[in-house]
Amino acid sequence: MSGAAFSYSDLVAGRVLEHRGSRFTLRTPDAGDVTVQLTETTSAQRLRNLGEEYRDCTGTIGAELRPGTLVFSYGPVYVEAGGGRHFQADRLVFVGEEGREHPYEEPGWWVRQLDQLAAFYRRSEFGDGPVDFAGYRTQIRGSGHKTAEHVQETDTISRMVYGMASAYLLTGKQDYLDVAERGSQYLHDHMRFRDEAEDIVYWYHGVDVGGTRERKLFASEFGDDYRAIPAYEQIYALVGLTQTYRVTGNPVIREDIEGTVRLFEKYFHDPRLGGYYSHIDPVTLSPHHDGLGPNHSRKNWNSVGDHAPAYLINLYLATGEEKYRRMLEHTFDMIVTYLPDRTPGGSPFVNERFYADWTPDHSWGWQQNRAVIGHNLKIAWNLTRMNATLPKREYQALARDLARTMPEFGRDPQRGGWYDLLQRDAEDGRHAFVWHDRKTWWQQEQAILAYLVMAGSSGDPAYLEHAREASAFYNAFFLDHDEGGVHFTVLAQGIPYLVGNERLKGSHAMAMYHKAELCYLAEVYTQLLVNREPLNLWYSPRPDASFPDGLLRVAPDLLPPGRVVLDRVLIDGAPHHAFDPEAMTVKLPDSKERLTIQVRLRPVEG
Template identity: 25%
Template sequence: MDTLDALADGARTELTDHILPYWANRAVDVEHGGFVGRIDGHDRLVRGAPKGSVLNARILWTFASACRVLDTDRWCDEADRAYEALRDAFRDPVHGGVYWSVAPDGTPVDPKKQVYAQAFTVYALAEHVRQQGDDAAEALAWAQGLYRRIEEHAVDSVHGGYIEAFARDWTPLADVRLSEKDADAPKSMNTHLHVLEAYTTLYRVWPDAGLAARLRALIELFLDRVIDAETGHLGCFFGMDWAPVSTVVSYGHDIEASWLLDEAAAVLGDPSLTDRVREASLRIARLTLDALDADGGVFNERDGGHLDTDKHWWPQAEAVVGFLNAFERTGDAAFAEAATQTWRFIQSTVVDREGGEWFFRVARDGTPYREEDKVGPWKCPYHNARACLEILERADASVTA
């Protein structure tokens, strides 16, 4: 059995027996509809917790993609539930866009317009359209409208790229941070990566010439500005003129970008752009091999001489996909071995065999941080479910090729 087949067997089981059932069984909000805002690290519901648009968009993306790939009625029904929750609770009927967070009953809590959240909503809606086809005209129109809002309000016409956040009415915001852990910088790699991801999927269902131009501009922005030409790593935070304002290297974002950039270039179909992206992508993937611990886990980040050796759930998921993508592009067995090692680490250490789902993060010795959420604004099914779905789709493509 080759690497892809072995990973596919494990991914199908992980997805259908562990990840998706946790969210369908434990995270549905039976009182208010949609999905709950928070479940703690001991699998206890936190009543009254706000619901985040990013979490809800990621839930929609996950179930829509699972419905499309697995063709299972249960996951299709959950996708419908997630779509209705996102539409009914988070959509701003006055100024457009989606709120950052709402109360369980749908009352806005934080109505700011974080471009990151707009992008994830576009990503989820576009995947819902891929799933439903012609039956998703409403979702497609909404995604197109959000795309136009982003382009109208968030584009920096002088230096390129997108400004991080705005007030509810799209006026400037004093503090544009995505979270308390982030720098208060006007531009971030993270937001741009997920705008790129969203535009890639939107282009699959709406091959608009203007959208293609914006996606190309994003890819070139990564190649020319976000990726450090000297180190090969991605910068994390930038000033308006793209001067770096951070020295952090985020290994999870590096390896995630390596395959998302490759995918974006492939969707556009320009061979010269694809070649440029592939060179940068493979360099990033090789650099990420150095972030692997002896047990196969991926370290969190490095800032100068300080290495954060915690292992968060999402870089592990992204590493499997990124290494697998690099293996498919090169045939280099080192990437296949890395993908396999990280998958084994996930299965042995990151998956919560008793409570379900994956731990948010574990220490270097494998001890889980129980104070971290199982469900929350930053804990979702998108990274781990997507890794499984990517493996399954790539395995299927290799059979039919």
């Protein structure tokens, strides 16, 4: 290696094929083989969860390099004049250990991670004292401290509320539910506008609390949506409210959600060609107003596809109401009909921006003719969820097609992890990066859930392997063990990228939602459908809970029918027998007090 033309440092990931002396060979995600040189200074550690201590295993590297072990190796790469590469290990991260190959599949891994995340955001926003959302701030530094920015954005509060409600569902910790309920009330009191004449609810972009009086920000302040009401902001205003409603049955929250759904149907929905417009004018509430500029008469992935994962599936789970099932069906029918590129020799990626007549728009803003990897993956796992309650060949076909093709284009074949933005059309046989090859936290979530949901639903081992590799990369490089929380972005090699807004743990683009959604759904699918182990969840219905038919619906997600049953119900610690195992519903007793309900779900045997 002394004759190397040049060198650089890089990451390589894979499963150990063999280990001989000071060398070992890895089979990388793209099935290529890489030989790595150990040195007398190579260090090693084990993968660890948030809140866990550093675990050194430098002294046992030889024993750890068992065939099949998943490992990340970072160090110098020497490039010879002829093009050959020689990898040297500076440090190793062993994903598992003997008898514990994939620790993120163990019961409670994702529960503990969400517990740590909830504690981080609770502490960052409110310290150890009372929860007062008047002090909430959108921007949170990497250390967990607030910046001087004094705008409270509706969506980021709602995303935090979602995370706290989800943390209560998995842990039963009352403090998290208190945060979720106080946040929901704050949204109702400060961010909500009810139009009595139109019988609709819509949500301010946020409030500016920098002066002596709060100033309402009606239209969006974000550059892409400036002076418009974007559908996605109204959608994400509901994400925390709906998860909190699932837990508590709060009738005020339900009214706010239903009023916002009427807004979608009345002003965003296209009754002629289907789907939902991406923006409406803040004065006329029309999607066709000239003042909308590039957002005039447009539809996009977010305005159609984000309803389901953000709030609509959870609203249907909580109520069982057919109107929400029909709305889900409509959004997914629009996705399978209009988003895939069916032109001869077309792109493997979906189209994301459209004119009113569903003609693809490849000239809009930053999107142009570019693909967001995470959106393609998100479509796959949400189609799979929907197919569990309404099977359609079209849903299965698109989900499988995207799951089959995305690894070739969106996954890093050497290092693991998933990329961000690529050109939709190939040039010289390659879909080029748009700006960079960095990896963001939410794209990793989409990859993990895409393959985990599909593995749990189908039992396909190839999907499970993709889920395991994506989970390993995320848990190895995105968890911030020094300050808490999760990094926004890492370099392709897994090194945190702490520049500009990407150094923040809270911003317009990052709150608690994606991280909490990952933890919640990963625990649900891993335990119930992959490991086939029971799962406990907590609910806290109010005395005035507004659940249809007086039934608490505790299905954790749209799971494949017949795979999971409700096994046990405890109300305030005492057994309760008025429940339907197959429907996963609990008949609530009459009570003037709030109830604490713990349920156990278990996989069906056989």
